[in-house]
Amino acid sequence: MKTENQKAWFFVLPVLLLVAFNALIPMMTVVNYSVQETFGDNIFFWQGLDWFQQILRSDRFHAALGRQFLFTFLILIIEIPLGIAIALSMPRKGFWVPVCLVLMALPMLIPWNVVGAMWNIFTLPDIGLLGYFLNHVLGINYDMTQDPLAAWVTIITMDVWHWTSLVVLLSYAGLVSIPDAYYQAAKIDGASNWSVFRFIQLPKMKTVLTIAILLRFMDSFNIYTEPFVLTGGGPGNSTTLLSIDLVKIALGQFDLGPAAAMSLIYFAITLLVSWLFYTVMTKDDQN
Amino acid sequence: MAKITLSKLRHSYAPNPQSPSDYALKEIDLDWTDGGAYALLGPSGCGKSTLLNIISGLLVPSEGQILFDGQDVTALPPDQRNIAQVFQFPVIYDTMTVYDNLAFPLRNRGRDEEMIRERVLAIAEMLEVTDMLTTRAAGLSPDNKQKISMGRGLVREDVNVVMFDEPLTVIDPHLKWKLRSKLKELHQRVKATMIYVTHDQTEALTFADQVVVMQQGEVVQIGSPVELFERPAHTFVGHFIGSPGMNILPCRLQGGIALFGDQPIALEGPLQGNPTGKTEIGIRPEFVSISSTGLPATVTKVSDVGRHIVVECEAQGQRINAIIEGQAPERGTAVHLNFRQDQTRLYVDDWLATSAQEVAA
Numbered sequence: 069m070k071t072e073n074q075k076a077w078f079f080v081l082p083v084l085l086l087v088a089f090n091a092l093i094p095m096m097t098v099v100n101y102s103v104q105e106t107f108g109d110n111i112f113f114w115q116g117l118d119w120f121q122q123i124l125r126s127d128r129f130h131a132a133l134g135r136q137f138l139f140t141f142l143i144l145i146i147e148i149p150l151g152i153a154i155a156l157s158m159p160r161k162g163f164w165v166p167v168c169l170v171l172m173a174l175p176m177l178i179p180w181n182v183v184g185a186m187w188n189i190f191t192l193p194d195i196g197l198l199g200y201f202l203n204h205v206l207g208i209n210y211d212m213t214q215d216p217l218a219a220w221v222t223i224i225t226m227d228v229w230h231w232t233s234l235v236v237l238l239s240y241a242g243l244v245s246i247p248d249a250y251y252q253a254a255k256i257d258g259a260s261n262w263s264v265f266r267f268i269q270l271p272k273m274k275t276v277l278t279i280a281i282l283l284r285f286m287d288s289f290n291i292y293t294e295p296f297v298l299t300g301g302g303p304g305n306s307t308t309l310l311s312i313d314l315v316k317i318a319l320g321q322f323d324l325g326p327a328a329a330m331s332l333i334y335f336a337i338t339l340l341v342s343w344l345f346y347t348v349m350t351k352d353d354q355n
Numbered sequence: 356m357a358k359i360t361l362s363k364l365r366h367s368y369a370p371n372p373q374s375p376s377d378y379a380l381k382e383i384d385l386d387w388t389d390g391g392a393y394a395l396l397g398p399s400g401c402g403k404s405t406l407l408n409i410i411s412g413l414l415v416p417s418e419g420q421i422l423f424d425g426q427d428v429t430a431l432p433p434d435q436r437n438i439a440q441v442f443q444f445p446v447i448y449d450t451m452t453v454y455d456n457l458a459f460p461l462r463n464r465g466r467d468e469e470m471i472r473e474r475v476l477a478i479a480e481m482l483e484v485t486d487m488l489t490t491r492a493a494g495l496s497p498d499n500k501q502k503i504s505m506g507r508g509l510v511r512e513d514v515n516v517v518m519f520d521e522p523l524t525v526i527d528p529h530l531k532w533k534l535r536s537k538l539k540e541l542h543q544r545v546k547a548t549m550i551y552v553t554h555d556q557t558e559a560l561t562f563a564d565q566v567v568v569m570q571q572g573e574v575v576q577i578g579s580p581v582e583l584f585e586r587p588a589h590t591f592v593g594h595f596i597g598s599p600g601m602n603i604l605p606c607r608l609q610g611g612i613a614l615f616g617d618q619p620i621a622l623e624g625p626l627q628g629n630p631t632g633k634t635e636i637g638i639r640p641e642f643v644s645i646s647s648t649g650l651p652a653t654v655t656k657v658s659d660v661g662r663h664i665v666v667e668c669e670a671q672g673q674r675i676n677a678i679i680e681g682q683a684p685e686r687g688t689a690v691h692l693n694f695r696q697d698q699t700r701l702y703v704d705d706w707l708a709t710s711a712q713e714v715a716a
Contacts, residue, residue, distance in 0.1 A: 252413050253446040257507060258434040258463035267448045267459075 101328035119329035129330065131305070132313040133337075139309055140288045143227045147284060148277070150228070151235025155243055156269070158236070169240075172233045180230075184297025187226040191298075212299060216306035223295045223307055230294065231284060238280040242273035278349045282342060289338050310334055357424040357515040359387040359410065359548065364419035366405055372417065379405045380416070381572045387516070387550065392542045394563035395552045398595070402572040403552045407518055410550070412436045423515050439508030440518045444525055445500035449493040453484060456492050457506045464511075478506045481541060498530040505538070509545055516548040523558060535561060556596050568592050584639075585698075590705045593637050599665060599676045602643065603702070604636045613701055616671030618650050621696045624710050632704040640665065642698035643677035645684060649691040650675075657683045668692060 102119055104112040123129050158168050178186075193199040193211040202210040212218040246268065254264045292311040295301070301308035301316070308316070314334065318327035366380040375381060380402045387393055395403040408414040410421060412433035420429050428436050439460075448456050457475045479485045482502045487495065492503060501522060508517045519538070523531045539562055542549050551562050559566050560580040568576045568583065568591070576588040587593035593601030606615045613620045613636055620636055645666065652670035664683045668675045668690065675692060684690055701709045 247444060247446075249442040249444055249446050252411075252433070253440070253442060253504070253507075255413070255433045256411065256438065256440050257460040259459070260463070263463065267450060271449045 098328045098331055101324045102332055103325075105325050115325060119325045120333065123326055123330045123333060128313070129333075132308055132310050135306075135308065136289060136310040139223070139227075139291070140285060142224050143231070143288050144281065144284055146224070146228050147232045147235050148281060151232050151280070152239050152273070152277075154232070154236045155239035156265075158240055160244060169237070172236050174233075175230050176233050178230075180293040181297050183226065183230050184294040187222065187229075187294075188298050191222050214303055216303055219299050219303060219307050223298060226294060226298060227288065227291070231287070234283065235280045238276040239273055242276040243269060246272045274349075278346070281349075282346060285345065286338060286342060289341070357548070358389045359385075359516060360420075360422040360425070361385040361406075361410075362420045362422065364406075364409065364416050364421070366402075366409060366414070366416045366418075378417075379572050380409075383419070383574055385567070385574065385577070387548060389548055390546050391548055392539075392562060392564045393548075393550045394559035394566045395550060395569060396554070396556060396559040396566050396595070397569035398554055401569045403554075403569050404520060405572075406569070407440075407520055407550065407552050410516065411438050411440045411518055437511070437513060437515050438518065439511065439514045439516075440520065441501070441504050441508050441522045443521045445497060445504045447492040447495070447500050447503050449491075451492055452489055453479075453492050453495070453503055454488040456503050457488075457510050460507055460511055474510050474512065478510050481509075481544060482506050482537070498526050498534060501526060501534070502537075505541075509541065509547070514547055516550060519549065519551045521553050522551075523553075523555075531558075538562060556598075560596070568595065570595075586700070586707065586711075587637065588707045590635060590637060590702050593639070593702075597639060597641075599640055601637050601639050602675050604638075604673050604675065606634055606636045606701075608634055615650070615673075618671070620650075620694060620699060622699050622701050622709050623697050626701060626708055627710055628708075634708075635702045635705075636694075637700045637702050637707075638694045638698060640676040640678040642695040643675060644693045644695070645677060645679060645690050646693045647691060649693040652690055652692050654684050654686050654688050654690055657686055659683070 103115055103117070105115045106112050154172075159165055175183075188196075190196045191199045191210075191212050193203050193213070199210060199212075202208045209215075210218050212222040250268050250272075251264065254268060259267070290311055291309060292315070295307055295309060296312055296315075299307045301312045311334075314327060314330055317323050317330060361383050364380060364383040364385075365378055367378045369377045372378055383406070395406065397403045405414065409416045412428070412431055412435075416429065420427055422428065423436065433440075448459060451459070454475055457478060458471045461471045461474060475488075476485070479488055482505065484499065484502055484506065487499065492500065495503065505519075505522065508514070523534060526534060535558060538549075538551075542562075549562075551559065553559050560583075564579065565577060566580060566583055567574055568589075570589070570591045576583060576592045578586075578588075583592055583596050587596065587601060590601070590603050593603060604615050606613045606620065608614070608626075611626065613622055613634070615636060622636075650670050652668040652675060654666055655669050655674070656667035658665045658667075663678050663680050666677045666679055666683055668677060670692065677692060697711070700707055
């Protein structure tokens with residue numbers, strides 16, 4: 069006989085309350101804003117799905133979304149292979165292991181706004197170390213405050229500098245978990261270095277790489293602080309990514325309705341892409 | 356296939372070995388004949404895996420040479436020695452099918468697909484994995500994975516030697532027996548030299564024609580399973596092989612007669628040379644019987660292990676095991692133990708010192 073009682077609910081209740089107050093209720097407030105219009109004084113008018121239609125049809129949103137996808141695509145295509153390559157060339161044992169690990173972890177320990185500020189000062193054309201060097205020593209015309217291309221190069225470089233370490237550390241963890249016997253067997257089987265990578269290292273890193281790509285996708289897709297501090301979305305709107313645009317609409321223009329609708333769409337896109345990616349990557353394991 | 360010669364081989368993991376204890380392998384001279392089934396038997400840490408890795412080329416010995424058919428291969432990397440090795444844990448390439456796994460060593464060596472197909476199918480049939488050829492190797496059970504690892508070792512028809520490094524460790528007990536007999540059968544079919552490393556005496560004795568027993572980096576005896584059982588050359592072999600192992604009893608020599616306490620014990624034959632040092636009598640429990648005359652002892656423990664009964668006795672403060680059939684005496688009874696003379700040996704400083712008596716005409 070299985071006894072059933074409802075006592076377990078009491079144990080779950082505190083968590084439910086906590087989640088309700090820090091996630092569900094704020095989220096529902098956003099949903100609430102997204103279907104209403106207000107002119108202040110806490111007076112709201114029902115608006116239906118108008119804000120969603122407006123956002124989905126707006127060129128401004130399309131442009132920001134395009135920039136966001138481009139940014140995420142570029143940093144993934146640089147950080148993932150680079151991270152794997154660095155992890156592969158790191159020592160597996162000995163004195164240099166902790167040294168490498170600490171050096172790798174350092175950029176990730178720096179607060180995001182500090183990273184933005186550092187790179188801002190570093191790349192300013194007349195006073196920044198890099199900016200001055202490029203402009204006045206090498207004679208390359210580089211000004212991330214004026215030139216959209218330079219601004220893009222700078223935010224991409226900054227993100228690669230800040231976050232490749234995450235991919236490195238995760239890949240490295242995957243690599244060191246491969247037993248020596250695999251490498252020995254591959255040697256005896258006459259496998260080339262490429263075969264060892266393709267048939268041993270890459271498959272064994274698959275799980276951690278899935279996590280690394282997922283984390284980097286979500287983080288970079290929601291990125292705000294660093295590009296905001298570095299370029300403020302400029303020059304013009306050239307580095308205005310989705311979150312920067314969202315904050316401009318919500319807090320700059322105080323259009324709460326459209327901003328709420330936009331943030332829900334934004335959230336849905338992040339969720340959808342993550343889900344699709346995860347499903348595709350883990351499909352093989354279930355068979 | 357080739358004859359393998361180990362000549363004056365020594366290995367140390369320390370950079371500057373000074374004393375003999377710095378060596379994981381003490382000097383080893385060995386010949387492995389072509390097509391033989393060998394086992395390397397010894398407890399964990401005795402150096403057997405070190406020796407195996409030296410033969411396969413994963414490790415370069417500090418001193419000495421390895422010859423394949425008289426040719427020095429000491430400095431050659433594993434892929435140029437044409438050897439195969441099966442590891443303790445099954446190594447399979449997860450993303451490949453079973454077929455591709457088996458074909459991998461041949462493809463890496465640039466053989467044509469026609470020939471690869473022929474070999475893979477033949478090996479798959481031998482291992483009884485033909486029905487799995489198209490499935491992904493990742494989903495297989497551990498014993499099938501280990502079969503695939505073995506298959507990759509056997510798929511090249513010209514390997515000098517196939518080495519097994521405790522290959523049955525992760526296999527379920529009821530499948531161990533099956534795989535072990537499969538290996539024996541494979542050896543008879545492919546006729547390659549095989550070296551099987553294990554710490555399990557049953558595995559070694561059932562697989563090999565010749566067993567090399569190692570202890571603390573030293574080869575203590577090489578012989579057929581029967582020789583190892585009947586005439587252990589070293590007390591370690593006596594201990595290690597057999598269940599329970601050989602009784603080793605301290606004794607002293609007086610006028611060519613061995614005295615255990617105050618009891619004279621008849622030995623199998625004359626002593627070789629004039630022994631000085633620690634002297635011990637060795638007798639297997641199988642050859643100790645309980646009778647009305649002989650060494651007085653007290654029964655301390657009786658365990659029925661099924662086929663026979665192990666009787667643990669105490670005499671002169673020493674424990675002596677006897678294996679008997681039929682009725683066992685009660686615990687605490689005073690008995691007399693009889694040692695079969697032709698199986699009673701004397702060890703001096705752990706090495707066998709008696710030689711078998713010629714049968715008198």
